Amino acid sequence: MATSAAKLLPKEEFILPGTRSCAACGLMLTYRHALKALDPGKTIVAVPASCMTVLHGVYPITPVKVICINNPFGATGAAASGIAAGLKALGNDDYTVLAFAGDGGTYDIGIQALSGAFERGANFLYICYDNEGYMNTGTQRSSASPAGAITSTTPVLAKLQHKKNMIGIVEAHRIPYIATASPAFPLDLYDKVKTAKDTYGPRYMEVHAPCPPGWGFPNKDLIKMGKLAVDSGIHVLFEIKDGVFKLTSRSLSLAEKGKKKTISEYIKGQTRFKKISQDQINSLQEFVDQRWNEFLERHHRNSF
Amino acid sequence: MTDVRIITANSAAAIAAKLCRVQVISAYPITPQTPVTEELAQLVESKELDAEYLTVESEHSAMASVIAASQVGARVFTASSANGLLYMHEMLHWAAGSRTPVVMACVNRGVGAPWTILNDQQDSISQRDTGWIQLYCKNSQEVIDSIIQAYKIAEHIDIPTMVCYDGFILSHTTTPVEIPGQELVDQYLPPRRQVKGISDHSFMNVNPLILSDPRLGIDGKMAPGYMDMRYRLQNDLIKAIGLIKEADQEFEQLFGRSCGGVCWNYKMSDAAHAIVSFGSLASECTLAADLLRQKGLRAGVIGLRSYRPFPKNEIVKNLNGVETVTVFEKDVSYGYEGALAMDLKAGLYDSVNHPKFCSYVVGLGGRDVLPETLANEAYKAITGEIEHGWVDIKA
Numbered sequence: 088m089a090t091s092a093a094k095l096l097p098k099e100e101f102i103l104p105g106t107r108s109c110a111a112c113g114l115m116l117t118y119r120h121a122l123k124a125l126d127p128g129k130t131i132v133a134v135p136a137s138c139m140t141v142l143h144g145v146y147p148i149t150p151v152k153v154i155c156i157n158n159p160f161g162a163t164g165a166a167a168s169g170i171a172a173g174l175k176a177l178g179n180d181d182y183t184v185l186a187f188a189g190d191g192g193t194y195d196i197g198i199q200a201l202s203g204a205f206e207r208g209a210n211f212l213y214i215c216y217d218n219e220g221y222m223n224t225g226t227q228r229s230s231a232s233p234a235g236a237i238t239s240t241t242p243v244l245a246k247l248q249h250k251k252n253m254i255g256i257v258e259a260h261r262i263p264y265i266a267t268a269s270p271a272f273p274l275d276l277y278d279k280v281k282t283a284k285d286t287y288g289p290r291y292m293e294v295h296a297p298c299p300p301g302w303g304f305p306n307k308d309l310i311k312m313g314k315l316a317v318d319s320g321i322h323v324l325f326e327i328k329d330g331v332f333k334l335t336s337r338s339l340s341l342a343e344k345g346k347k348k349t350i351s352e353y354i355k356g357q358t359r360f361k362k363i364s365q366d367q368i369n370s371l372q373e374f375v376d377q378r379w380n381e382f383l384e385r386h387h388r389n390s391f
Numbered sequence: 392m393t394d395v396r397i398i399t400a401n402s403a404a405a406i407a408a409k410l411c412r413v414q415v416i417s418a419y420p421i422t423p424q425t426p427v428t429e430e431l432a433q434l435v436e437s438k439e440l441d442a443e444y445l446t447v448e449s450e451h452s453a454m455a456s457v458i459a460a461s462q463v464g465a466r467v468f469t470a471s472s473a474n475g476l477l478y479m480h481e482m483l484h485w486a487a488g489s490r491t492p493v494v495m496a497c498v499n500r501g502v503g504a505p506w507t508i509l510n511d512q513q514d515s516i517s518q519r520d521t522g523w524i525q526l527y528c529k530n531s532q533e534v535i536d537s538i539i540q541a542y543k544i545a546e547h548i549d550i551p552t553m554v555c556y557d558g559f560i561l562s563h564t565t566t567p568v569e570i571p572g573q574e575l576v577d578q579y580l581p582p583r584r585q586v587k588g589i590s591d592h593s594f595m596n597v598n599p600l601i602l603s604d605p606r607l608g609i610d611g612k613m614a615p616g617y618m619d620m621r622y623r624l625q626n627d628l629i630k631a632i633g634l635i636k637e638a639d640q641e642f643e644q645l646f647g648r649s650c651g652g653v654c655w656n657y658k659m660s661d662a663a664h665a666i667v668s669f670g671s672l673a674s675e676c677t678l679a680a681d682l683l684r685q686k687g688l689r690a691g692v693i694g695l696r697s698y699r700p701f702p703k704n705e706i707v708k709n710l711n712g713v714e715t716v717t718v719f720e721k722d723v724s725y726g727y728e729g730a731l732a733m734d735l736k737a738g739l740y741d742s743v744n745h746p747k748f749c750s751y752v753v754g755l756g757g758r759d760v761l762p763e764t765l766a767n768e769a770y771k772a773i774t775g776e777i778e779h780g781w782v783d784i785k786a
Contacts, residue, residue: 127594131463131589133459140599140600141600143596143599143600144596144599144600145599145600145601145602145606146596146599146600146601146602146606146614147606147608147609147614148606148608148609149594149595149596149599151594151596152594153594154589154593154594154595154597155595155596155597155599156459156462156597156598157596157597157598157599157600158455158459158485158598159455159481159482159485161451162451162452162455162482162485164452165447165451165452165453165455165456165459166455166456166458166459167459168417168445168447168452168456168459169415169417169445169455169456169457169458169459169460169461169462170459170460170462170463172415172417172443172445172456172460172465173414173415173443173459173460173461173462173463173464173465173467174463174589175443176414176415176442176443176460176465177414177463177464177465177589179463179589199448199449199451199452200448200449200451200452200455202448203447203448203449203452204452206448207445207446207447209445
């Protein structure tokens with residue numbers, strides 16, 4: 088049963104005041120809702136060097152009520168495998184192992200360890216918070232950055248390549264549960280983490296996490312930016328359970344009766360797109376439309 | 392009844408891991424380590440060993456996963472060689488900094504480029520400064536005994552331990568090895584103590600960001616800064632010299648065999664000329680010492696077992712009164728000289744006794760080293776013909 092109202096979400100907070108994340112951090116909001124869907128007293132989180140390290144605070148103080156194990160950048164998938172194996176060997180099977188890494192730690196440096204773990208069928212939930220760049224080190228380009236975005240390593244030309252199809256790569260591993268989510272749609276996010284928690288084996292979620300300093304929009308627009316991403320189809324909400332694809336939440340209602348907003352509407356509030364050319368906008372729109380149509384086609388194929 | 396089997400050092404390593412009741416194994420194959428991973432897989436899949444076995448996609452992940460499993464309380468094992476060990480380098484530092492009692496077998500092999508699969512010790516020597524305890528084995532008996540002792544040492548002081556033995560020379564050569572009984576091993580090595588966090592459901596941030604200076608915790612106590620943490624690791628590594636000796640003594644009491652603690656001596660009681668080496672090369676040096684004694688030179692051997700921590704005082708004490716020291720080793724710090732030679736010379740600087748010192752690099756990438764060659768080179772060193780160099784360069 089889908090959670091129908093925000094007031095039905097658990098009241099207890101597991102991230103206390105004093106995190107070191109930036110104001111209006113999309114990742115922080117994602118983590119907040121995800122922990123509510125888990126049982127943080129019975130969860131161990133594996134985290135690579137990233138904004139998550141910063142969020143978790145500086146030794147010896149942490150504002151997060153969960154066991155967190157920090158790891159080198161490329162090691163998250165392997166570390167989560169090791170935690171799961173260690174817990175199993177010790178008979179602590181009631182723990183949830185959560186790997187929580189950014190797009191750089193997932194799409195780029197962490198992809199080998201992640202692929203290995205998924206291929207082996209390791210039992211953990213991997214959440215990629217996608218803020219579309221190396222935000223912790225100062226907004227460098229990652230393979231998840233969108234075409235047309237200025238980053239500190241694409242300062243003049245803006246990024247020339249489209250985002251990597253990470254979901255496609257993950258899907259090729261035939262794992263039991265894959266989902267996308269957004270902190271702008273917390274009920275959908277919460278329900279998906281709950282479903283993922285109760286699934287055995289490798290599980291992957293990708294959460295689009297708007298980043299005010301990295302993308303260049305005012306803090307107050309965090310939720311607006313998250314919603315615009317979904318409304319424009321640059322981020323699509325869906326889940327793939329045992330290979331069956333279904334659009335969810337706002338993306339589902341868009342598919343049923345709405346009309347997508349244009350990419351121009353999405354990018355206009357973000358300074359990272361200030362150098363984007365009309366050709367790049369057209370290319371980005373084409374990229375988004377093509378992917379949206381593929382998702383629609385898959386959704387309708389599975390709706391009977 | 393004593394159980395003696397004719398086995399390779401790789402089999403000895405796998406049997407040792409089983410006897411130690413390891414709970415998580417994670418490994419990636421590389422020559423000459425592969426038989427260790429294969430034999431352990433056989434033991435786990437046939438349910439002779441109750442452990443989780445992760446067939447990971449790289450050595451980086453092998454080390455990352457055993458560290459993580461160790462952090463939640465499991466007894467863990469892995470093994471590697473050469474470029475595989477180098478690929479772990481980041482995680483080796485992480486294991487020591489995390490204070491996880493990981494035990495690994497390092498089957499020594501030369502590193503590329505160019506490719507060699509044969510033996511030298513450049514791989515583990517290149518990991519010297521990662522904060523691991525490094526034990527070197529002179530034969531396959533020491534491999535099985537040292538791995539059992541390594542868990543005792545590592546889990547006592549929470550420092551990862553690498554048990555190094557020579558590729559092919561030991562790893563693929565069958566020799567008689569006495570297999571310790573499971574009951575005695577259980578008596579020697581109790582199950583690992585529970586780790587904090589998992590056992591009491593407390594919230595912990597393990598290996599977080601840390602400042603350079605101490606910082607106040609919510610308990611009102613000052614917590615150490617980065618440098619203080621690192622100083623503790625250094626102090627504990629120095630303390631481990633005593634622990635390695637104790638672990639070996641306790642082992643001897645139960646099993647009737649010793650690995651010599653931090654270093655072993657051969658005919659050193661009356662020696663005027665000491666040869667110092669480690670690994671199987673040190674064992675071979677004993678043959679060279681015998682040849683030198685046939686020529687009337689009072690030669691002896693010190694075999695270094697613990698390279699890190701470096702048992703400076705013990706070695707310097709053993710070298711007291713000798714006239715010459717000759718070091719043979721299968722590694723080099725490029726642009727200078729062999730690593731052991733450098734460390735030993737530095738150790739002797741504080742000593743009142745400054746023997747004539749000669750150092751040689753031998754046997755890189757599997758080049759055969761004969762006892763006669765070692766004896767000839769040591770003879771040249773003793774008689775003052777040569778002081779350092781590479782032995783047996785052919786082209």
